[in-house]
Amino acid sequence: EDKVVQSPLSLVVHEGDTVTLNCSYEVTNFRSLLWYKQEKKAPTFLFMLTSSGIEKKSGRLSSILDKKELFSILNITATQTGDSAIYLCVPWSYSGYALNFGKGTSLLVTP
Amino acid sequence: ETGVTQTPRHLVMGMTNKKSLKCEQHLGHNAMYWYKQSAKKPLELMFVYNFKEQTENNSVPSRFSPECPNSSHLFLHLHTLQPEDSALYLCASSLGQGDQPQHFGDGTRLSIL
Numbered sequence: 001e002d003k004v005v006q007s008p009l010s011l012v013v014h015e016g017d018t019v020t021l022n023c024s025y026e027v028t029n030f031r032s033l034l035w036y037k038q039e040k041k042a043p044t045f046l047f048m049l050t051s052s053g054i055e056k057k058s059g060r061l062s063s064i065l066d067k068k069e070l071f072s073i074l075n076i077t078a079t080q081t082g083d084s085a086i087y088l089c090v091p092w093s094y095s096g097y098a099l100n101f102g103k104g105t106s107l108l109v110t111p
Numbered sequence: 112e113t114g115v116t117q118t119p120r121h122l123v124m125g126m127t128n129k130k131s132l133k134c135e136q137h138l139g140h141n142a143m144y145w146y147k148q149s150a151k152k153p154l155e156l157m158f159v160y161n162f163k164e165q166t167e168n169n170s171v172p173s174r175f176s177p178e179c180p181n182s183s184h185l186f187l188h189l190h191t192l193q194p195e196d197s198a199l200y201l202c203a204s205s206l207g208q209g210d211q212p213q214h215f216g217d218g219t220r221l222s223i224l
Contacts (some may be wrong), residue, residue, distance in 0.1 A: 020187050031209075031210055032210040032212065034212065040216060041199070041215075041217045042115075042199075042201060042215035042216055042217050043154070043201075043213075043215050044113070044215070045214070046214035048210065048212060050210075079199065080211050088154075092209070092210035092217060100153075101146075101153045101154035101156075102153055103152075104153070
């Protein structure tokens with residue numbers, strides 16, 4: 001059975017801190033891993049990772065995938081209150097159409 | 112503005128009512144999805160349509176009936192729902208089915224009395 005585990009489940013930091021969110025997965029016929037940010041309602045797409053060791057960056061956010069150890073991390077530097085959200089890690093397999101959403105990591109950035 | 116519009120934003124209905132949720136995307140995508148998000152639970156995929164054809168039904172009860180008349184519109188018809196069906200229903204679309212980034216609507220908050 002496919003599995004996604006994100007850690008920590010929740011995190012509270014101060015503005016300006018750097019955070020690292022972890023995602024480990026077990027997916028048959030793994031193809032790629034997507035990161036989403038969910039604020040009050042709809043998730044918004046952040047990154048799609050398909051190759052190990054290649055960092056993707058967007059502003060203060062970056063992410064990397066390790067297909068050997070079956071995990072990914074999402075880094076946020078110089079956090080801002082607007083980064084407060086649930087961050088979802090979603091592995092994709094060749095054999096399925098469904099995105100396996102986990103519970104995510106709930107991040108709260110305080111002023 | 113994500114390019115995916117859902118209506119209504121909120122819906123309260125009794126267990127014997129029949130209502131429909133609507134989703135429209137203006138992104139030229141070919142795949143559309145319905146998800147359910149209950150309080151403090153992960154997103155659950157319900158249905159997937161690709162080029163108007165249903166390709167996934169994730170063991171959803173028959174009181175939920177999807178309809179996809181074209182690649183831009185997706186409906187979820189509801190009847191004789193149960194209180195546990197109260198949740199946020201999210202529609203998403205992607206360019207193709209597969210590991211394409213999905214664009215989500217803001218959802219319909221459904222409450223069953």
